[in-house]
Amino acid sequence: QVQLVQSGAEVKNPGASVKVSCKTSGNTFTTYHMHWVRQAPGQGPEWMGIIYPSGRTQYTQKFQGRVTFTRDTSTSTVYMDLSSLRSEDTAIYYCAREPASSMEGQFSFDYWGQGSLVTVSS
Amino acid sequence: QSALTQPASVSESPGQSVTIPCTGTSSDFGPYNYVSWYQLHPGKAPKLMIFDVYKRPSGVSNRFSGSKSGNTASLTISGLQAEDEAYYFCSSYATTYTYVFGTGTKVTVL
Numbered sequence: 001q002v003q004l005v006q007s008g009a010e011v012k013n014p015g016a017s018v019k020v021s022c023k024t025s026g027n028t029f030t031t032y033h034m035h036w037v038r039q040a041p042g043q044g045p046e047w048m049g050i051i052y053p054s055g056r057t058q059y060t061q062k063f064q065g066r067v068t069f070t071r072d073t074s075t076s077t078v079y080m081d082l083s084s085l086r087s088e089d090t091a092i093y094y095c096a097r098e099p100a101s102s103m104e105g106q107f108s109f110d111y112w113g114q115g116s117l118v119t120v121s122s
Numbered sequence: 123q124s125a126l127t128q129p130a131s132v133s134e135s136p137g138q139s140v141t142i143p144c145t146g147t148s149s150d151f152g153p154y155n156y157v158s159w160y161q162l163h164p165g166k167a168p169k170l171m172i173f174d175v176y177k178r179p180s181g182v183s184n185r186f187s188g189s190k191s192g193n194t195a196s197l198t199i200s201g202l203q204a205e206d207e208a209y210y211f212c213s214s215y216a217t218t219y220t221y222v223f224g225t226g227t228k229v230t231v232l
Contacts, residue, residue, distance in 0.1 A: 004167070037223075044125045044211055047221040058219045094168065107215035108158035108173035114166065 002026060004095055004113035011119045017083040020116045022095030028111075029053070029076035033098040035109060036069065036080045040091040050098070051078055085120045092117050126150055126195075126212055126224040133230035136202050144195040144212035144224045152216035157195040159188055162209040171210075172197060199229065207231045 003025040010018050022034070036048040049059035051069040059067055068081040078095060093116045096109035126146040134140045144157070151157070159172040170179050172188035175195060185200045195214070199206055212224035 035221075044128075044225040045213075045223040047223065050219070060219070096168075104177075105170075105173050105179070107154070107156035107221075108170060108213070109160070109168070110170050110173075110179065112160075112167040112169075 002028060002097070002111045004028070004097060004111055006093075006095060006113040006116045009117040009119070011121065012085050013122055014086055014120055016085050016120075017081060018085060018118050019079055019081045020093050020095075020118070021077050021079050022113050023075065023077045024097075025076070028097055029071070029073070029078075032100055034069075034071075034078045035096045035098055036067075037094045037096055037109075037112075038091040039094070039115075040088070045094075046091075048080070053100075082118075085118075087120050090118065090120045124222075126214060126222055128210075128212065128224040128227045130225070131228040131230065133232055134202055135232045136204065138202050139198060139200045140202060140229060141196050141198045142210055142212075142227045142229070144197070144214075146193055146214065146222065148193055150216055150222050151190075151193060151195075151214050152220075154215060155190065156215035157188065157190055158213045159186075159197045160211050160213065162211070164209075168211075202231050204231050 005023045007021040035050050037045050039045045051057045057069045070079045095113040097111045099105040126144050155175045157175045160168040162168045175190045176188040187198045211226040214222050
């Protein structure tokens with residue numbers, strides 16, 4: 001059974017950084033593309049970027065310079081680090097798995113983590 | 123890239139059908155048919171319901187169907203059941219590293 005288990009809720013001050021983890025199971029870590037998506041209160045989801053099994057990353061322009069995705073091979077965990085937090089970053093952050101090239105369902109997200117609420121408030 | 127447009131809410135009685143439109147521009151959808159739909163119950167992980175416009179993952183009820191015409195994709199839920207009450211959002215992959223999501227729709231089963 002595919003599982004993506006995320007870290008718990010965080011409360012941060014403006015200007016701080018937050019690191020959210022997403023522990024994967026099975027062959028997810030070595031085979032699938034991993035994305036980060038956030039959903040702010042009252043808004044639709046927003047794509048943040050992707051990290052490939054190779055470790056290569058691509059971020060949407062909005063978050064360039066402020067977000068970093070990393071991965072830990074020893075624990076099959078991917079991480080999302082967002083810095084210089086502001087109130088507008090208050091959102092639920094999700095990791096999501098995308099089937100790789102040549103797999104059916106590429107460009108969709110077949111499994112998601114349960115979400116990690118990040119609240120930015122002074 | 124702005125969000126795809128969905129109605130904020132739709133409601134219908136059990137056993138009836140609802141259709142949720144997801145409207146964008148030609149640049150939101152690109153030349154591809156990579157539209158997917160997700161179901162979200164509060165506090166749970168989103169669930170993939172439809173991919174590639176109309177394909178259903180294994181285990182998803184055939185009461186859920188997808189379609190696309192021009193710049194509008196749609197999700198139809200037939201034979202509404204209480205468990206279908208949830209938030210639904212669409213997603214489109216339009217071009218390299220460009221994933222766009224819908225504004226989301228709350229489905230209420232009356």
